[in-house]
Amino acid sequence: MRRKLKNSAFILCMVFALILSGCNFSSSEKTDEKTEGNKDASQVLNITEPADVPTLDSTKAHDGIAFTVLNNVNEGLYRQDENNLPIKALATEHVESDDKITHTFTLRDSNWSNGDPVTAQDFEFAWKRVMKENSAYGFMFVTAGIKNAESILNEEKDSDELGIKAIDEKTLEVTLEGPNPLFQTLLTFPTFLPQNQKFVEEQGDQYALEYDNILFNGPYKLVEWTHEQGWKYEKNEKYWDADAVKLDKINVFVVKDPSTGTNLYETEKVDRVELSSALVDQYKDDENFQTMKESGLVFLRFNHNHPVLGNKDIRRAINMAIDKKSLTDVILKDGSTPLNGVVPGGFYNSPDNKDFREINGDFNTGTIEEAQKLWEQGLKETGQKDLTVSINIADSDDHKKVAEYIQAQLEDNLPGFKLDIKAVPFAQRLVIEKAIEFDLSLSSWGPDYSDPMTYLDMWLKDGSANRMDYYNPKLDALVTEARNETDLAKRYVMLLNLEKILLEEDAAIAPLYQEGESILIRKKIKDVLVHPTGAEFSFKWASIEE
Template sequence: MKMKKMASFLIFLLIMTMALSGCNFSSSKDTSSKGSGGDKSGKSKQVLRVTESSEIPTMDSTKAHDTVAFTVLNNTKEGLYRQDKNNQPIMAMAEKHEKSDDSLVHTFKIRDAKWSNGDPVTAHDFEYAWKKVMKEAGAYNYMFVTAGVKNAQAIMDGKKDADELGVKAVDDKTLKVTLERPNPLLETLLTFPTFLPQNQKFVEKMGDQYALEYDKVLSNGPFKLSAWKHEQGWTYVKNPDYWDAKNVKLNKIKVYVVKNDKTGLNLYESGKIDRVSLSASAVDNYKDDKAFKTKTLAGIGFLRFNLNHPALKNENIRRAINLAIDKKGLTDIALNNGAVPLYGVVPGNYYYSPGKKDFRKLNGDLLKGTAKEAKKYWEKGLKEIGKDKVNVSINISDVEESKKMAEFLQSQLESKLPGFKMEIKAVPFEQRLEIEKSIKYDISLSTWGPDYSDPMTYLDMWVTGSSANREDYANPEYDKLVEKARTETDLAKRYKMLLKLEKVLLEEDVAIAPLYQKGQAILQHKNIKNLVQHPSGPEFTYKWTYIE
């Protein structure tokens, strides 16, 4: 009996030791000192542990349409080009890129590389995937129009067949892409996940199961998935068959799906993850932590106006709303995460002219004024519409951050514009988007993340009939200038057109109300190096990341 009791006691001790070890209990208050991916000897195992806010919607590059999927695809696959550490396009699967004298025909030589099943990556894989996007009307098929690929618009309009898209595999190593017009942004656009290749034989073998599990998709990028537990997380491992594997230092990346800010913070505090984003309410508690930092991002927040609304279709009413908002108060109080006030539709410190000057500084602060000026335009607008008050509602996502912003805006506008009343209508994110798309709102608190690294990604969304133009804004002269800028190969002249477009949209037409340039407050272990975060397209590249 004594021996049985002793054995039971020893087992109990072993279980408790393992439990405590698994929870990684620590009395350290300096979260930056917690290790990442290391063993007992202190030698790094090169394992990074991060979170995502949602499940991977799809691993099919022809269907992907969100940042989570884009990031996974960016790290498990490789297109002709990819973004480098400075967010510039560099050749990836393309070993050589030649163009005709008129810049309409682009010929790419495909480098020697393998899919994770051992098959060679060929030019046919690109032709197949690109035409598949057009055949299935993928979410980002318009990127082929933006790139100017021959017949893309005609295919979308139903006038031509997807097989007539201007892309052809001349042989296994040669891909020819024909454009309808010269495009100075082609290399930049080719970094986008919609332009990734697919192995046709494997895709057809998987059928309707393709890309639904980690082993139902192939990789030709720096990493491949070794596990995918739906709604819980996934694991990347280094891809030994990647053509540039010698420059990939991480052995593994563990990703946890965390939808609650507090849960993510608890995981970080307990040493389970190496990086976490903070909500506005948590920032003040950690701003003195050595691991704390803020980053200003390229995404923007703004107000959309239903331009069919009896009051909001009045330019002076919209101008008054713009000028009445204390944007610094909005970013400092309601957001508190590194976001900055925005007085334009193109954010600062991301996009530069051929002369290396920041777009935002070149165009200056637009729609900036005082409360007194706001009241003057407000009174003028009320007189023009024959009203002494205006009642509207604001469409927002049902999340803490959006609610705080809406309450701040409500207070600002109702206190500074006599007779203005605004009701807050909070709905789930997906429903907010559907309400916007159907233009069944008065004002909508909206956001936009750039698809590619150029000011045009913020400007061409307002073209008449664009899927991103969700307020019935229409200006024929604006449309013509966008089309002209798309075909202008003189970069200096093109940039002047982009600057003009922003002024037409905001100063002349007051089509929207820019609010803020997004920010991010994070805690991140100091030994994580070269974690590349992009302003557009996929959020992260792990190819050059390592644990010091």
């Protein structure tokens, strides 16, 4: 997921100076220039990213910035379209066995940037390499249900036993543990990209650390990468679908502070920037201002072992006592929207194309008076007259603002409630959560794949993402049933019911808001696709128009 970084004023100035000199902004192509002999706008896009790319090794990459680069310079069996649905990329044919366990892919003719053909062996090598090195996203092979993936991660089997085999250069066979409705969707994720074995082994531990020690087989190729300053894409003329690619170049500049980004935007050095909440009021009336929904959510975890917070009425009261609209519209002002469910709106449609959030509606909403009634009832049930608890938060500015708002809301609206804020570094916040050594914890979650299940199976007993000792056997059983259901309509009903168990039946967490983003983007920039999971951006179909 994207990293929004903040720096001191001193670092801001230093970064700005370095960018202007080191990345040669003064000579970067502006998008309103004309190509010689061509009346159309120059197809050059200038954008920012908040951090450098740690690695472009698809078997090791674990951050949204690397995923975006890999998505645009490489290609796998499938990629995401404008609706975030999987479409065939290097696969021209995908045949399932009758039991939906064996999947056979036929590859199209395509080449790496060094001229070598992309083969089925490239997929087998890369996928087994993920498992061999126990890479960060190896669990995606388990989620995809690929045969022996879980046993390999548990060190019960060898990586060579992963259920993938190159039948010949153009035929790839993948074997699953059982039918998996998520399989095709997951294949768009960068961890499932191919790699050229000979080239990887020649590069050794330097592979993918610079632009000239990685191969490209996607819409673009990297032609420059200056660490901590930026990188440049150029159209890959050897790409199999090069005719669909409109942009000639993309210049990406590492800009770690929103104020620096807006300065660059104002001087027409870049075409798209993110705004901090402090800058929203200044630009909200600009014709190029936009707010965008993101797929991440922020919510309150409750320690379900706590003698008072373990009470469902208390949890409902806390949920209902917070004015979420004021939180997003007055405090955050960054495009975030109130959320009263665990699956965010605008991304996950049913088989008949209805939004998940619209179908299931809102949970645990009501008036302050209703919240106070539940509060009094919960205190009576637990034998208490008041309650003092603490909230575990990361020490970021945004989390501090949110926690202070929640503190004021709960102490004002629930008589006898006292909330102490305990801010710690982000990594320590996670340690505290995993140990369940908190009362309340301000948490966030970004999806791993484009399906509601990525928000719903978090709450399995002893699951790594549960982190609050919540358990409902009905939920666990229904997750197992939904994972094996291949009738998509029936499965979607199960997903809806999973959320109802979590929130309607148990009020297990308190959703706060769906994350948003406020941006400035020039009107002439068309068809930059923004995805909720995996790679954030696809530039394959992007263009610049007058």
